[in-house]
Amino acid sequence: MSTESASRTTGRRRRVLFAAAAVGVIIAVVAALIAAGVIWPNRVAAAGYETRGVDVSVYQGDIDWTVLGSEDIDFAIIKSTEGSGSQDSQFAANWAGARDTDLVVGAYHFMSFESAGETQAENVINTVPAEPGTLPVTVDLEYYGDFHDNPPTRSHVKSILDPLLADLEEHYGMPPIIYATQKAYDRYLLDAYPDNPIWIRSIAKEPTLPDDRDWTFWQYSDRDRLPGYDGEEEFIDMNVFDGTVDDLRALTR
Structure with a gap:
């Protein structure tokens, strides 16, 4: 060369x-x-929906709902309970504070794969008030701990989820919302539970459910920051609702 x-x-x-x-x-x-x-990849797609909201838990610490509620959000869904015996220590304060704002408010229960649906429903009912103008309770269905690698069978989840949903609907008078990750939806909710609004987590792209079902809520980000909270978790989850604020209020009891 x-x-x-x-x-x-x-x-x-x-x-x-x-x-x-x-x-x-x-x-x-x-x-x-x-x-x-x-x-964040999804913010552009999520901007096409006019009705926005947050979900919070004890990890956001003390929340100044006057400040947070004045942001460009329309609803807040607050963690209430987990399994058959755990309650979020900030739930009562968050519920009262959010209810004093103009936000549409709801509660969510983190479902356990390790206890009966009936006792989990009792935990929710004993914690979340059945107040007019609030959203249906949400059941949060997702993997945790060792279940990421060893997911329970569909029949096992159904044996817990069915009585949990039935008891909550009987008490609150509305079919509960079901929150799910995409993996949990595909394994446990596909072609089932047609009466329950779906809240889907999809932080990489706008979701499309494989059974062509319409989602009602979409959690598009777990990396947002808003003023008004000071907790262990610096970020806050952001969501959109597929409809107007009036449509959202129509879901309330």
């Missing part, structure tokens, strides 16, 4: 390495911005 050819080859290699290094830096910067919540 001539000196000139070798020089050109070396130059090309340097340009390729430089380009690869530049791409690597860009990817790293974008990943860091996503992790920090500065940019």
